[in-house]
Amino acid sequence: MNKDTFKNTKRIEASLKKRYARERRFRLYGQLAVLTGFVFLFILLFDIVSKGSPAFTQQYLKITVHFDADSLGLGASPSEEDIRQANFSGVIKASLRDMFPEVTGRSDKRQLYRLVSIGAEYDLRDRVLDDSSLLGERKDIWLLAHSEAAAYLKGQVSRDIPEAERKLKDIQMDWLDTLRDDGRTRGSFNTQFFQYGDSREPELAGIRAALQGSFFTLLVTFLLAFPIGVFAAVYLEEFAPRNRITDLIEININNLAAVPSIVFGLLGLAVFINFFELPRSAPLVGGIVLSLMTLPTIIITSRAAIQSVSPSIRQAALGVGASKLQTVFHHVLPVAMPGILTGSIIGMAQALGESAPLLMIGMVAFIMDVPGSVTDPSTVLPVQIYLWADSPERGFTEKTSAAIMVLMGFLILMNALAIYLRKRFEVK
The missing domain is CATH 1.10.3720.10 (MetI-like)
Structure with missing residues (x-):
């Protein structure tokens, strides 16, 4: 092999090494690009799933409800229209006051009433429409919790957060802890999410x-x-x-x-x-x-x-x-x-x-x-x-x-x- 041939061979080998090195770098860049895309996709999906998963569960509170006809504003033989217009909201409030007799202040009562969803009164109305024999009875009924109360029961709200920075007050957390210790709270699959339309109340909103x-x-x-x-x-x-x-x-x-x-x-x-x-x-x-x-x-x-x-x-x-x-x-x-x-x-x-x-x-x-x-x-x-x-x-x-x-x-x-x-x- 003469000198010129040797130099050309070396030059070709050096060129091939650079070409292969560029090819490896390009392949590496492509792999990094794909990996980066997967990482961001995983972060996005993880964020969506972690935030959205709690919406598929619903929290209920067991409330001892007294279906008192006088409190409901019903007579001896109420019609269906009378039952539809009855004061079920007042019955729920009275039942909550009976369960927590120490609550006397007007402000505390308002906080107590906010534990239960506004949709609970319609649930009671439908129960009485289906079975009028409930009138006059006292029964334990599972009622839908308010969205803020449900967030605490799901572990989404912590006591470590200052009270001024959250809607749920310390006293409401104490009441929820009492209900949970008494076995009066439960979670179940949120079927209403797929059965109802939109609502102003988060716990009642569906798709x-x-x-x-x-x-x-x-x-x-x-x-x-x-x-x-x-x-x-x-x-x-x-x-x-x-x-x-x-x-x-x-x-x-x-x-x-x-x-x-x-x-x-x-x-x-x-x-x-x-x-x-x-x-x-x-x-x-x-x-x-x-x-x-x-x-x-x-x-x-x-x-x-x-x-x-x-x-x-x-x-x-x-x-x-x-x-x-x-x-x-x-x-x-x-x-x-x-x-x-x-x-x-x-x-x-x-x-x-x-x-x-x-x-x-x-x-x-x-x-x-x-x-x-x-x-x-x-x-x-x-x-x-x-x-x-x-x-x-x-x-x-x-x-x-x-x-x-x-x-x-x-x-x-x-x-x-x-x-x-x-x-x-x-x-x-």
């Missing part, structure tokens, strides 16, 4: 109205966006002539996919509510707005799925005498369906998590009743989360995180459904 509203909104979105998006993609990809008009349409579809979602909300407010006078805060309008927002995504993904179909399938179908329409619907679409469904479900999942366009059409209103149709006033889960996140009460903080957990669960299910359908259609 059923928001879930029902989200279902109706997504139903309208799917019924409009999926067929229109798929047929538009089929026409543009298989039948439309290649000219300036179709090029302009394709450019605008791609641009619409990047338009901020709040712009679609402004469009819905101006056109569907102000011009067509459709009902405000209704899933019908929300679904139309979200379908407009989802259409570009479905069209783009559907076109990509149709483009991925092998030309040999089209040629074989045409070669045996199939028409263009038969070729597309009998051969091309079934092969492209996994990609079409995947894109459509991902678009629907994006619509499920949107709140900005729905805020513009009035779905931010306080809704307690569960909607029964697409024209009833309603809210959706992301907007409900927004409303609770803006509330100052501690109880709504955990409800916010719990609702986020439910929303994330639905998003995961929708993405899992997309993967399942894609695999199933690929096998077929």
Whole structure:
């Protein structure tokens, strides 16, 4: 080996070492980037789960209630309407005073009454409506605790915090400790969270109205966006002539996919509510707005799925005498369906998590009743989360995180459904 060859070999080896070193550094940077993403994701999920988990449990207090007819303001043979208007709140207050006879001051009594939720009186009313023989009886009844009292029983409020910095007073903690020592407190799964609508009281607030509203909104979105998006993609990809008009349409579809979602909300407010006078805060309008927002995504993904179909399938179908329409619907679409469904479900999942366009059409209103149709006033889960996140009460903080957990669960299910359908259609 001559001297020049030796130098060139050394130079190449040095260059290779530097190249391999850069490759290792790049691989390390990529691994660090992935690890950092997982760390932040874990922190986010841990924070949401740790804050939201307590919302799935509910605290109850066992109160000895005297269903005294005189205290309730009822006569000898009360009617159903009389029972509905009875003074159950006064009966609960009297029962609490009987359990803690040492409480005499007006301020202390108000603090004592705040241990029990305002919804307890409606619970007693329903019990008496179901069984009028309770009148005159004295029974131990499990009543829903107030959100602040429940937070202490769950261990979320500590005595180490100065009394001035918490809503629950020391004397209320003493009463709760007494009830807990007597076995008069218990926790159970919070079924009301999935059965009730929104409420001003954190312990009574639920997500059923928001879930029902989200279902109706997504139903309208799917019924409009999926067929229109798929047929538009089929026409543009298989039948439309290649000219300036179709090029302009394709450019605008791609641009619409990047338009901020709040712009679609402004469009819905101006056109569907102000011009067509459709009902405000209704899933019908929300679904139309979200379908407009989802259409570009479905069209783009559907076109990509149709483009991925092998030309040999089209040629074989045409070669045996199939028409263009038969070729597309009998051969091309079934092969492209996994990609079409995947894109459509991902678009629907994006619509499920949107709140900005729905805020513009009035779905931010306080809704307690569960909607029964697409024209009833309603809210959706992301907007409900927004409303609770803006509330100052501690109880709504955990409800916010719990609702986020439910929303994330639905998003995961929708993405899992997309993967399942894609695999199933690929096998077929």
